[in-house]
Each structure stands twice: as structure tokens, then as C-alpha cells.
Amino acid sequence: MTWSTTEAEAPTGAGPLTDALSQLDNALAHLGINGGIKKMLTTPRRELMVSVPLRRDDGSIAVYSGYRVQHNFSRGPAKGGLRYAPSVDLDEVRALAMWMTWKCALVDVPYGGAKGGIAIDPREHSQAELERVTRRYTSEILPIIGPTKDIPAPDIGTDERTMAWIMDTYSAAMGHTVPGVVTGKPVSLGGSLGRAAATSRGVAHIALMALASRGMDPSRTTATVQGFGKVGRDAARFLAAAGVKVLAVSDIDGAVYDERGLDIGRLAEHADRTGSVSGFEGTESIDPASILLLDVDMVVPAAVEGVLTADNAAKVQASIVVEGANGPTTKDADAILTDRDVLVVPDILANAGGVVVSYFEWVQANQAYQWSERDVNDRLEERMTKAWHDVVDYSGAHSLTYREAATALAVQRVTDAHRLRGLYP
Numbered sequence: 001m002t003w004s005t006t007e008a009e010a011p012t013g014a015g016p017l018t019d020a021l022s023q024l025d026n027a028l029a030h031l032g033i034n035g036g037i038k039k040m041l042t043t044p045r046r047e048l049m050v051s052v053p054l055r056r057d058d059g060s061i062a063v064y065s066g067y068r069v070q071h072n073f074s075r076g077p078a079k080g081g082l083r084y085a086p087s088v089d090l091d092e093v094r095a096l097a098m099w100m101t102w103k104c105a106l107v108d109v110p111y112g113g114a115k116g117g118i119a120i121d122p123r124e125h126s127q128a129e130l131e132r133v134t135r136r137y138t139s140e141i142l143p144i145i146g147p148t149k150d151i152p153a154p155d156i157g158t159d160e161r162t163m164a165w166i167m168d169t170y171s172a173a174m175g176h177t178v179p180g181v182v183t184g185k186p187v188s189l190g191g192s193l194g195r196a197a198a199t200s201r202g203v204a205h206i207a208l209m210a211l212a213s214r215g216m217d218p219s220r221t222t223a224t225v226q227g228f229g230k231v232g233r234d235a236a237r238f239l240a241a242a243g244v245k246v247l248a249v250s251d252i253d254g255a256v257y258d259e260r261g262l263d264i265g266r267l268a269e270h271a272d273r274t275g276s277v278s279g280f281e282g283t284e285s286i287d288p289a290s291i292l293l294l295d296v297d298m299v300v301p302a303a304v305e306g307v308l309t310a311d312n313a314a315k316v317q318a319s320i321v322v323e324g325a326n327g328p329t330t331k332d333a334d335a336i337l338t339d340r341d342v343l344v345v346p347d348i349l350a351n352a353g354g355v356v357v358s359y360f361e362w363v364q365a366n367q368a369y370q371w372s373e374r375d376v377n378d379r380l381e382e383r384m385t386k387a388w389h390d391v392v393d394y395s396g397a398h399s400l401t402y403r404e405a406a407t408a409l410a411v412q413r414v415t416d417a418h419r420l421r422g423l424y425p
Contacts, residue, residue: 016095078114081155088117102410147180192361194376200234202353219243227303254278
């Protein structure tokens, strides 16, 4: 394993880390922060790269690269998801960990940001193989995780079962059950009611407030959702329930369109049965690349980072973009959309519902007491609403975009924590 606590190398080209550092630089310039504090905020506090060997079902051995980056923990334990995807690399994990720091600060939960991942395609592995690779990865990063150190959660390619395996592996090493080591667990193992749909519910809350800010009635608006997984699926469901006509959705295998509005419930049943939204009866198959460019009022990119770029941002017809995914809009695309008066609601606000309810789950684990789903959802809405108004007010007071305002607010809160704690020794 390789330990690193030195300053992260500058990214070599375009990508999520370049965008994350650019957003931070803008916030620091606005706040007048430079020198040592700037370096502390730019540099991950801890990075761990591990080799993850796997004995496959046929007896062969494969070796994968795993990562865990803890960007900051001045406001509390590190917190962030675990991603299984072939594209995972250190710079991506660094960027996602940094965004998690700002996200936690923005919604005022007592965490810093972290992220982890394994460069593996889960679709090419059996459940038994995924369990083995998860347990081996957990054993490799075990020294730096824990309920008061760093608390993983599900992300792309992982789910509540993955979290159960991590919890069990960690608990076996500790000699007793430790529910608080992860969030996003099955409810029967100490998970929180409402956690599975929390990110999506938060996206929908923010999307509806964004529509209201533009004087738009949900029952007279249209939307598209890119991604029909952990975030996009329920976000589409909640938006449709609020009256928004969701015309198109996409997943990794295709995209479907219905000018009358998709029946999200039936589409979900179709996706469960077939593994994809493609081929849904009564819909038109469209190019997945067009999902963000259709003539609708709002688009929700809820898949992966870097999908709105300099090449397609000028073609976006929607007046509102609500970022359900992490980092879906590149720096260049952001500038283009701003110039065109497209309201972009940044990821650190729009998709913060997951970390809010992860915090609630962690609190419940510490209390050994489970809240009702209604309590969870009500408290989630309260947090998301307050964060929305904080960003809107700051944006108006300082003539900043919502992304600039959200990042500046979050960076100021983390900076305040650094200054109050001081520097040891």
C-alpha cells in the first residue's frame, strides 16, 4: 500500500479534478484566502492506494487498483461514497472527495469529505466475486476507516449489500458489531429508513424550488433525466409525482422518449425485468447523447461527471439544469450556460440529500435508536430547504452564480473550522 500526505499533483488535463480545483480557486479568490490555508484546502489530508487481488470463480487471480482519499476532516470524520467503475483513478477520487467536503459543509453536517473506489466493472463479476473484492479492499483500507474516522457509503456500482460486507469485515476485525462504520446499509442491519431514496428526494426538493424561483408551475413543466440508477430513477419518480412531465430518461444502454410523459412506475418495472430502460413499450428510442439537449424546461444529469461540455452546452434548450450527479458540468460548459442565463443548480447542493440522511443514519447508529421514515424525510426537507435559501441569499448578496455561491459558503465554513482549531503542533 502507498500512503501519501503531500500536496496532490496538479492534474495533467481536463477532468473532474481540474474542475474541482478551478471552483476552489474561484471561491478562495472571492473570499480573499491565500497562503497556507489555501494549500491546506487544496491538498488531501490523506490518500491511500491499494492493490486488490481477487480469486475469481474459475480459480484465476485478477488484481485491481483501489483508492481512498480523505480530503478534509476539520469539521468531523471523513464521509464519502465507494465507487466501482472501470474509469476510477486517483484524480477522480481526489475530486469527488473535495466536492464531498464542500457538500457536507454546505448542508451543515459535521463531516469532512472522502471518497473511495476500485477500478473494476461490477457487471463483469458474480456476486461472490464482488463480495470477495469488497472484503479484501476493506481489509486493506481498514486502518483509516471507522465511525469516528471515515464512513463509506454506496456510490456508482455499489449498494447496500456492499455496505453490509464492509460492515461485517470491519466488525470481524474489531471483534464486535460496528453499525456506524458505513451508511447506506440494509435497514435490518441498522440502516436508516428513507436512506435509499434520499439523494433522489433531495434532488427533487431542490428541482422544485428551482422551478419556483423561475416562476414555473411543476404541472406545466417538462424534464429529462440522464441516468436511471440510484439517483435518476427515484428523482424521475418524485418529479413525476409533483406533476412534472418527464419526457425522456436514459441509462448506460439506451434512452426512451414519450412526448406525453413517461409512466415512471411502469418504466421502473420494465427496467427491473430487462435490466435497461431500452425497449419500453409505447416509447421512442432516442440517442442517449441527446437526453440533455431536448426541448424541455429542466434537465437532470444524474449519471456520471463531465457530460455537459464545451461541445454540447450551447445546444442545451432547458432553462434549468439540476445536477443529480457529481461534477456533470465542466468548467467550460458552466461558463457557456451562465452566459445563456441557464440556471445551474450545483451538485454540492442538489444531490446533498444522500449525505444528509447518511448523517441521520450515523446519528441513529450512535443512539441505537431508529427514527421513523416520516421524521427522516421531514428533517431532510428542512436541511435541503435551508441550504437552498442560504445559497440563493448569498448569490444575490454577492452577485455570484449558484455554484460560486455554494462553493464560497462551504469553503468559508471549512476555513472557519481550520482557524478555530488552529495548527498542531
